[in-house]
Amino acid sequence: MSPRRSPLPPPRPQARAVRLGPRSVAALVLVGAIGLAALTWPFFSGPTSQVGAHSKDAPWLFAGLLVLLVGVVAATISESGLGPKAVAMLGVLAATGAALRPIGAGTAGIEPMFFLMVLSGRVLGPGFGFVLGAVTMFASALLTGGVGPWMPFQMLSMGWFTMGAGLLPGPDRLRGRGELAMLAAYGFLAAFAYGTLMNLAGWPFMDALSSNVAFDPVDAVHTNLARFVAYCLATSLGWDLGRATVTVVLTVTLGATVLKALRRATRRAAFETPVTFGDPDGDAGGAAPVTPPGRTL
Numbered sequence: 001m002s003p004r005r006s007p008l009p010p011p012r013p014q015a016r017a018v019r020l021g022p023r024s025v026a027a028l029v030l031v032g033a034i035g036l037a038a039l040t041w042p043f044f045s046g047p048t049s050q051v052g053a054h055s056k057d058a059p060w061l062f063a064g065l066l067v068l069l070v071g072v073v074a075a076t077i078s079e080s081g082l083g084p085k086a087v088a089m090l091g092v093l094a095a096t097g098a099a100l101r102p103i104g105a106g107t108a109g110i111e112p113m114f115f116l117m118v119l120s121g122r123v124l125g126p127g128f129g130f131v132l133g134a135v136t137m138f139a140s141a142l143l144t145g146g147v148g149p150w151m152p153f154q155m156l157s158m159g160w161f162t163m164g165a166g167l168l169p170g171p172d173r174l175r176g177r178g179e180l181a182m183l184a185a186y187g188f189l190a191a192f193a194y195g196t197l198m199n200l201a202g203w204p205f206m207d208a209l210s211s212n213v214a215f216d217p218v219d220a221v222h223t224n225l226a227r228f229v230a231y232c233l234a235t236s237l238g239w240d241l242g243r244a245t246v247t248v249v250l251t252v253t254l255g256a257t258v259l260k261a262l263r264r265a266t267r268r269a270a271f272e273t274p275v276t277f278g279d280p281d282g283d284a285g286g287a288a289p290v291t292p293p294g295r296t297l
Helices: 022-043 058-079 084-103 114-126 125-143 153-166 179-206 221-235 237-268
Strands: none
Touching: 022 153, 022 179, 022 221, 084 114, 084 125, 114 125, 114 153, 114 179, 114 237, 125 153, 153 179, 179 221, 179 237, 221 237
């Protein structure tokens, strides 16, 4: 008679560096709606729209607005529980991502930082993921000199990209090859989505007189949509494919090791345990220890 096997212990819930509260969720929804409007406005401004008359000014106005909105969201999430240990983790991962981005960004869209953003968002959750994506793009822009009206759109898009990884199913139960396959598929699709969003951010800046795929405010919406599709195919398909391929390859080859390291660091950080400071010669309040009768310390 074979001995009975003891049931496996239930999986331990994955720690979260940031617990999103109602205000944080409301701020994320608000900035998401305004961000989508800032990116897709060319498809809602017909030939008679007043927005089309300011087609050269609108991207700058939206960029300035998004800087403020992303800052508000980051502050709101921080207020809801971004403690000192989470800030330290944020600094390390943002610095690593900013250092990884210039490695291959000038060659066929090879950007290894996307792989790190996917895995970090998966382990640390959507709230931390949004802040990490936005801060990493801001830091990398300063590092590479890529500061311009496109930077707020990069911050917002990368925030969405990393937050989406934290919203994927099975954070506490799905492990192994199944998890890596899911993350690789998400990274592949999200890399193309990121490229499309950034195309929307830069497309209205093109001069309609210099290209037949540029945005033209006097054309109908369906005509501009066809122009935009042609613009994506002609200018960014190769870059997006390179970004997606590198993300998949790194996720499959290095994902298990990086996920294990991130989860170990998250457990040791114990984000949900408050940091307390005490007197080494006494208790947390600085009082001297009480000596029981008949004993000496």
